[in-house]
Amino acid sequence: MSQDCTVKTTCPYCGVGCGVDVIVDDNQIIAVSGDQQHPANFGKLCVKGSALHETMGQHGRLLQPQINGMTVDWPTAIETVAEKLLSIREQYGPNSIAFYLSGQLLTEDYYVANKLAKGFIGTSHVDTNSRLCMSSAVASYKRAFGADAVPCNYEDLEQCDLLVLVGSNAAWTHPVLYRRMAVAKENNPQLKIVVIDPRRTATCDLADLHLDLEPGADSFIFTGLLHYLADNKYTDTDYIADHTEGFADAVDSAEVATLAFVAAKANLEVEDLTTFYQWFASTEKAMTFYSQGINQSSTGTDKCNAIINCHLATGKLGKVGAGPFSITGQPNAMGGREVGGLANMLAAHMDYTPDNIATVSEFWNSTAVSQQVGLKAVDLFDAVADGQIKAVWIIGTNPVVSMPNADRVKAALENCDTVIVSDCIAETDTTATANILLPATGWGEKSGTVTNSERRISRQRSLLTAAGEAKHDWWILSQVGQAMGYGQAFSYSSPRDIFVEHAALSGYENSHEHKRLFNISALSHLSEPDYDQLQPIQWPVTAAKPEGTPRLFSDGLFATPSGKAQFITSVSKLPKQQLSADYPLALNTGRLRDQWHTMTRTGRASRLLDHTDQPFVAVHPATAAHYDLTDGDLAAVKTAHGTIEVVVQFDSNLKRDQLFVPIHWNQQFASNARVGTVIAPITDAVSGQPEFKFSAAALCKISATGNAVLVSRNRLMCDSFSNWSVSPLDNNQGYLYRVVVQEAFNWQEFIATKRLLERGPAQAYEHYSNVSCADHRFICYSDQQIELAIFSHVDKRQLPGRVWLQQIFSQTVKGDYWSLIAASDQADPGKQICACFNISEQRIIQAIEEGASSAVELGRQLKCGTNCGSCIPELNNLLSQTEHAID
Numbered sequence: 001m002s003q004d005c006t007v008k009t010t011c012p013y014c015g016v017g018c019g020v021d022v023i024v025d026d027n028q029i030i031a032v033s034g035d036q037q038h039p040a041n042f043g044k045l046c047v048k049g050s051a052l053h054e055t056m057g058q059h060g061r062l063l064q065p066q067i068n069g070m071t072v073d074w075p076t077a078i079e080t081v082a083e084k085l086l087s088i089r090e091q092y093g094p095n096s097i098a099f100y101l102s103g104q105l106l107t108e109d110y111y112v113a114n115k116l117a118k119g120f121i122g123t124s125h126v127d128t129n130s131r132l133c134m135s136s137a138v139a140s141y142k143r144a145f146g147a148d149a150v151p152c153n154y155e156d157l158e159q160c161d162l163l164v165l166v167g168s169n170a171a172w173t174h175p176v177l178y179r180r181m182a183v184a185k186e187n188n189p190q191l192k193i194v195v196i197d198p199r200r201t202a203t204c205d206l207a208d209l210h211l212d213l214e215p216g217a218d219s220f221i222f223t224g225l226l227h228y229l230a231d232n233k234y235t236d237t238d239y240i241a242d243h244t245e246g247f248a249d250a251v252d253s254a255e256v257a258t259l260a261f262v263a264a265k266a267n268l269e270v271e272d273l274t275t276f277y278q279w280f281a282s283t284e285k286a287m288t289f290y291s292q293g294i295n296q297s298s299t300g301t302d303k304c305n306a307i308i309n310c311h312l313a314t315g316k317l318g319k320v321g322a323g324p325f326s327i328t329g330q331p332n333a334m335g336g337r338e339v340g341g342l343a344n345m346l347a348a349h350m351d352y353t354p355d356n357i358a359t360v361s362e363f364w365n366s367t368a369v370s371q372q373v374g375l376k377a378v379d380l381f382d383a384v385a386d387g388q389i390k391a392v393w394i395i396g397t398n399p400v401v402s403m404p405n406a407d408r409v410k411a412a413l414e415n416c417d418t419v420i421v422s423d424c425i426a427e428t429d430t431t432a433t434a435n436i437l438l439p440a441t442g443w444g445e446k447s448g449t450v451t452n453s454e455r456r457i458s459r460q461r462s463l464l465t466a467a468g469e470a471k472h473d474w475w476i477l478s479q480v481g482q483a484m485g486y487g488q489a490f491s492y493s494s495p496r497d498i499f500v501e502h503a504a505l506s507g508y509e510n511s512h513e514h515k516r517l518f519n520i521s522a523l524s525h526l527s528e529p530d531y532d533q534l535q536p537i538q539w540p541v542t543a544a545k546p547e548g549t550p551r552l553f554s555d556g557l558f559a560t561p562s563g564k565a566q567f568i569t570s571v572s573k574l575p576k577q578q579l580s581a582d583y584p585l586a587l588n589t590g591r592l593r594d595q596w597h598t599m600t601r602t603g604r605a606s607r608l609l610d611h612t613d614q615p616f617v618a619v620h621p622a623t624a625a626h627y628d629l630t631d632g633d634l635a636a637v638k639t640a641h642g643t644i645e646v647v648v649q650f651d652s653n654l655k656r657d658q659l660f661v662p663i664h665w666n667q668q669f670a671s672n673a674r675v676g677t678v679i680a681p682i683t684d685a686v687s688g689q690p691e692f693k694f695s696a697a698a699l700c701k702i703s704a705t706g707n708a709v710l711v712s713r714n715r716l717m718c719d720s721f722s723n724w725s726v727s728p729l730d731n732n733q734g735y736l737y738r739v740v741v742q743e744a745f746n747w748q749e750f751i752a753t754k755r756l757l758e759r760g761p762a763q764a765y766e767h768y769s770n771v772s773c774a775d776h777r778f779i780c781y782s783d784q785q786i787e788l789a790i791f792s793h794v795d796k797r798q799l800p801g802r803v804w805l806q807q808i809f810s811q812t813v814k815g816d817y818w819s820l821i822a823a824s825d826q827a828d829p830g831k832q833i834c835a836c837f838n839i840s841e842q843r844i845i846q847a848i849e850e851g852a853s854s855a856v857e858l859g860r861q862l863k864c865g866t867n868c869g870s871c872i873p874e875l876n877n878l879l880s881q882t883e884h885a886i887d
């Protein structure tokens with residue numbers, strides 16, 4: 001009998017941390033919706049969150065432990081890992097072992113990994129993908145406030161009168177928060193929004209002012225703002241005197257940043273800059289909301305501090321509707337920071353000082369605690385490459401895709417003797433390099449806590465039984481800890497046991513006021529039922545603040561030794577690389593609306609690929625024309641580090657010397673689109689965060705004489721294609737391939753020899769051919785059904801589109817297979833804009849041409865934009881473009 005129940009949990013994607021209501025029936029998720037009570041989202045979900053149930057299922061999961069490609073049982077896997085680590089430590093010392101963790105682990109998993117590595121194995125080399133993401137923001141908060149602490153909360157974004165979004169495409173990357181901003185603007189016509197981004201993004205939909213600055217020029221703008229505030233006496237002198245240090249030096253060094261100077265450096269109009277400066281100066285409730293356009297830079301830490309300086313100078317901090325808000329990317333980047341998962345931290349917001357090492361050693365009852373900071377991500381993989389690190393355990397991240405200089409990382413792992421990878425998915429670019437594979441439970445199976453961008457701790461709850469033999473990360477780590485001889489320290493029997501220990505450590509030797517801000521000691525006595533029922537709560541949670549703390553630094557007291565916030569003085573700089581005759585274009589990388597990172601989850605849901613199903617480089621049409629490229633052509637994007645091959649997508653929202661490539665595609669989804677391979681390993685000197693947002697690049701055309709789309713029930717061998725990408729079809733019916741082949745490609749031979757990896761050849765096929773334009777069409781079928789369809793043409797624009805291709809497998813009458821061949825050249829309905837209601841670009845444009853004049857009206861007619869709202873910026877963009885065209 002089926003049992004259907006609703007469980008409250010938290011979305012595993014972005015740092016907004018939305019509460020999700022999940023209906024489970026018979027160990028299957030049948031529906032997800034936003035949790036009306038959760039303070040992050042009050043019932044809303046974005047398109048990724050609302051497609052969570054479509055990404056589940058056993059297919060593609062890593063189901064059993066493997067050693068050198070052989071399936072083993074858990075006792076063998078645990079024993080092998082423990083023995084390897086012990087013998088390597090014995091021979092080469094603890095620092096020959098590294099851990100590379102992830103902001104997507106639950107706090108409990110993270111805590112155990114950090115404790116095992118730093119506390120008992122004794123290695124310092126424990127870093128995390130948060131290095132690539134938040135480390136500059138962390139370093140700057142620590143420099144300014146003495147602690148890694150986000151002062152603000154989501155309500156502040158609704159309460160402010162000026163919201164400055166810097167290097168954030170929140171419309172796509174933090175969509176529910178962006179909808180909250182949109183509603184705030186509707187409710188408060190005074191609210192002004194400024195977007196600072198070299199591209200015109202979907203986020204500009206809300207902007208009263210868009211500063212399309214020269215890439216990397218942000219610190220000129222904020223240093224200029226400090227100069228303007230000081231010069232025009234807009235500073236809060238009392239606040240500066242009572243609560244800060246270093247103001248005079250910061251202002252002195254900002255002296256050069258006059259309006260004219262900044263305008264020239266950032267390539268902006270003086271008038272626009274003045275407008276922004278004047279708005280900031282005259283608005284008491286001002287928020288600056290910043291993300292990877294700031295952090296992922298060779299001077300990211302200084303940029304974050306340049307922003308914080310302006311808030312300190314005006315006292316716009318620790319008050320309702322005011323503050324510098326670094327938005328976190330991953331669902332538990334915060335939790336990782338709290339347990340001390342970065343290489344320069346020991347544990348629980350404690351740096352490596354002798355006092356802290358003593359405190360932690362005592363608390364963990366260990367004599368092996370590591371004594372100094374370890375290697376940061378880029379250096380850590382370099383140490384793997386040069387053999388200094390002999391064993392690396394990678395948990396919950398895919399560095400072969402996400403690191404800069406990614407081919408070097410790949411080679412380093414391929415050449416390393418002991419690569420242990422814990423993942424939920426069997427085939428990723430990183431699992432391909434592992435000797436030992438450990439199957440981890442994923443979202444929906446595991447249980448624990450995550451902390452969102454506003455310091456709010458929420459529960460992720462277990463809803464389903466584990467797939468195959470997958471185990472929780474904390475369990476795997478604890479078992480290894482026990483097998484290594486640390487039974488006592490790793491005798492946890494549930495995530496709650498770990499959480500209360502973590503909470504206790506946060507309060508340990510932390511009694512005097514303001515010693516360490518991160519303190520959740522009031523949660524250290526939670527019983528199992530209390531933990532299970534834990535309601536979302538913002539840290540610090542202490543005896544004095546048992547209900548949590550919505551806003552920090554309201555009393556003007558900071559976590560620095562003097563109790564005062566620090567102004568940080570720096571010299572503004574542009575990106576390290578410069579454009580040149582060989583590499584004349586500025587390559588920017590970032591995210592798309594419907595994909596999550598390396599696609600191991602979102603790449604499983606067909607609906608999330610309807611918007612964009614292949615890797616691309618966005619190029620201004622004029623630049624494309626210069627390189628003899630048109631929309632849809634195949635192009636090479638080259639840098640001094642490597643080359644990728646992706647299709648050109650026209651985008652007049654970019655400036656002419658700019659390119660944009662999404663980060664998501666990798667070896668599992670495309671032949672040559674792993675953008676990390678072209679990124680130089682240039683990092684910020686303070687934080688070690690890579691400069692992902694700027695690479696000097698070249699673009700050139702790749703002549704493609706034969707293009708084809710294939711739909712197949714099974715995965716195909718792609719080695720005979722010169723370029724390919726793949727995406728899943730609805731309901732796991734099969735796969736859609738977009739490929740490039742030589743003009744004289746022999747499809748018959750391909751069908752006969754290469755076609756099916758998992759089943760025997762199909763029985764027969766229908767065929768049409770027009771050799772003059774390489775127009776070949778095949779429907780291959782078995783007794784039961786269509787197995788494979790191929791449509792090739794010299795001109796890509798003649799190929800059928802995704803929506804039409806999706807329905808091929810529903811054609812079941814054998815006599816009608818021919819009609820598919822005949823109908824394949826019908827018009828392509830364009831990409832899907834609204835993923836919730838499957839509304840294509842073409843239908844939207846038609847409705848606009850027929851008179852719909854607003855997003856609301858389009859929603860009324862077609863329903864688009866009326867569910868999650870993630871597509872509203874694109875609806876507005878289509879409205880303005882189409883109306884423009886009609887004018």
Ligand SMILES: Nc1nc2c(c(=O)[nH]1)N[C@H]1C(S)=C(S)[C@@H](COP(=O)(O)OP(=O)(O)OC[C@H]3O[C@@H](n4cnc5c(=O)[nH]c(N)nc54)[C@H](O)[C@@H]3O)O[C@H]1N2
Pocket residue numbers: 014015133166167168169170172173174196197198199201214215216217218291292293294328329330588589590591592593594595596597693
């Ligand atoms: N859909 C989706 N959402 C996500 C994720 C995802 O994979 N997919 N990942 C999550 C994670 S981990 C993160 S870290 C966040 C990232 O969230 P965001 O930082 O919002 O996303 P990005 O697309 O990386 O980059 C943001 C913007 O920085 C701009 N930029 C580039 N160079 C500069 C510059 O020099 N100055 C300024 N001011 N801007 C610049 C880019 O043009 C881009 O629009 O997203 C989170 N949310």
Ligand SMILES: Nc1nc2c(c(=O)[nH]1)N[C@H]1C(S)=C(S)[C@@H](COP(=O)(O)OP(=O)(O)OC[C@H]3O[C@@H](n4cnc5c(=O)[nH]c(N)nc54)[C@H](O)[C@@H]3O)O[C@H]1N2
Pocket residue numbers: 102104105129130132133134292296329330395396397398399401402403422423424425428440441442443446473589590591596597598599600601663675676679692
């Ligand atoms: N060029 C460029 N590169 C970038 C960026 C950029 O903007 N430009 N952004 C950087 C940023 S901000 C980030 S955050 C990184 C993200 O990059 P990654 O962290 O490498 O990307 P993910 O795809 O999120 O990898 C998560 C992996 O963990 C697995 N997994 C999921 N849940 C669990 C679990 O519970 N347990 C275990 N053991 N495994 C699990 C997934 O299957 C997947 O393989 O990329 C960085 N790289």
Ligand code: SF4
Pocket residue numbers: 011012013014015016017018041044045046047048049050173174175176177
């Ligand atoms: S905004 Fe979307 S991806 Fe982010 S937590 Fe909410 S539902 Fe998940």
Ligand SMILES: [Mo]
Pocket residue numbers: 132133134329330
């Ligand atoms: Mo991130």
